[in-house]
Amino acid sequence: MNEIIIRNVLPKDLEECFRVETSGFPPEEAAARETIQLRIDTFPEGFFVAETDERVVGMLNSGSTDKDDISDEELKQLIGHDPHGKNMVVFALAVLPEFQKRGIARRLMSRFLEEARRRKKENVLLLCKRHLIAYYEGMGFTHAGLSRSTHGGAEWHEMRLTLR
Ligand SMILES: CC(C)(COP(=O)(O)OP(=O)(O)OC[C@H]1O[C@@H](n2cnc3c(N)ncnc32)[C@H](O)[C@@H]1OP(=O)(O)O)[C@@H](O)C(=O)NCCC(=O)NCCS
Numbered sequence: 001m002n003e004i005i006i007r008n009v010l011p012k013d014l015e016e017c018f019r020v021e022t023s024g025f026p027p028e029e030a031a032a033r034e035t036i037q038l039r040i041d042t043f044p045e046g047f048f049v050a051e052t053d054e055r056v057v058g059m060l061n062s063g064s065t066d067k068d069d070i071s072d073e074e075l076k077q078l079i080g081h082d083p084h085g086k087n088m089v090v091f092a093l094a095v096l097p098e099f100q101k102r103g104i105a106r107r108l109m110s111r112f113l114e115e116a117r118r119r120k121k122e123n124v125l126l127l128c129k130r131h132l133i134a135y136y137e138g139m140g141f142t143h144a145g146l147s148r149s150t151h152g153g154a155e156w157h158e159m160r161l162t163l164r
Pocket residue numbers: 023024025092093094095096099100101102103104105106107127128129131132134135138
């Protein structure tokens with residue numbers, strides 16, 4: 001496989017990021033194209049893509065907030081997003097199926113954590129399904145319990161990584 005480059009998102013990546021989103025999440029959970037656009041426009045500093053052969057094959061996007069409760073839907077639309085907030089919140093981490101299990105998500109997360117540390121954030125928070133708890137534990141997160149979120153009609157678990 002050719003080299004994988006991890007870089008910040010660019011406006012031209014919208015369509016390919018949307019494809020990664022819809023390949024990774026069922027329709028009731030996937031973010032709309034407009035939402036991805038909003039995340040690119042509002043907080044490209046917290047939005048990373050994995051690129052190979054000039055094609056986006058994975059992405060991680062986020063927002064920032066002082067709030068500790070991330071169960072509401074608003075932040076995902078960047079409502080209440082504060083670039084100086086103490087927490088970074090991961091909205092989506094996804095890799096195209098044919099590129100999975102090659103360490104791409106791990107590289108996206110480590111680049112993102114580097115950025116969170118550089119910005120002197122206190123915590124990284126995210127919500128995930130039960131079957132991915134162990135996956136995020138493997139990347140240094142701890143399980144912080146069941147979230148109040150019912151996004152897409154599913155049960156969500158809160159994961160937390162304290163940076164300082
Ligand atoms: C979850 C996802 C992002 C992982 O991407 P990936 O590029 O295949 O992950 P990596 O290859 O970087 O795997 C990192 C590590 O986690 C392990 N791992 C991968 N999937 C796992 C799983 N479902 N459960 C536990 N561990 C897992 C890998 O073995 C690897 O461990 P290692 O580095 O010790 O070998 C990918 O499967 C995906 O896009 N899924 C659909 C979208 C999704 O559910 N995203 C999470 C939203 S909360």
